Amino acid sequence: MRLVCSLTEETDDKEKPFHERAGLIHVVQEKTGTSVWIPIHDRLRPELESATRSAKGIYIVTREDGQPYAVEGWKSVWQRDKEAVGLAHTTKHGLRKNASIELIEAGCSEEMARAITGHKSSQSLSIYAKEVRQKAMAKMAVKLWNVAPVEKVEL
Template structure:
């Protein structure tokens, strides 16, 4: 079931604002959500032992879907910088594993204090992740392979914030025109 009011998709500007104003524990949650496209409950369950080679292995709690998500080079840099003390990748400021509701509450507090705009939560980062994949030219099947969505309709719902202009520019640039004769046409 979808919420009656759609949750807003984060933007690059809001991510930059959050990365400049939130504590390191929340910054980690934002980065992991952005690069994996997972739900908050699955983010909180991710362990260092789930990383093997260049992949994070996830079994989604809601659907039971098993995913093998490639680690983006930028995410690899963050993972290398973070302390690997403890079992879980995401820990709060006390070093304890995040609980899904605690991430939500912490982001709500950040919103109330003006550190991020009102209404933006961790789920909006899942939508941003799907949107970034779509803007990069990924198919709905490729996006679902990352997010674990069972239906392509849900992928389309998550990617409503896609920039039409960017997609159109990328599409035009991919047209093969090698079949055209390069001679000038006469008026």
């Protein structure tokens, strides 16, 4: 997981608050090395507003002294603290998988999801999409089943 994000700006107007200027974050996926530009999600904007800035980028998660973690330090903190934030069952890879699933559940195509997640091929993403479609189909099936008339059969 890379914590540094380079930000582009839609305007040179430095008087505007950050969230009104920033449009995209640049992320290099650790697993694939894929470089992706991602529009900033509305729920991320407040985090970026309060994030620590340096010449290298913006750090969303920092040590208590405000400095960024080294990669190994971050891995240790993640392992130690993920339960406290309700993510005990996840791995760093699991976060990428969860993002993939959320994008597909939101109605994004696999290609759109790959543009965010940095998956190089559709192979693994199609597995997640299949899981999402199966879950949706099962929910629809049970809805129909719940309202279907029940005929008693004498044995």
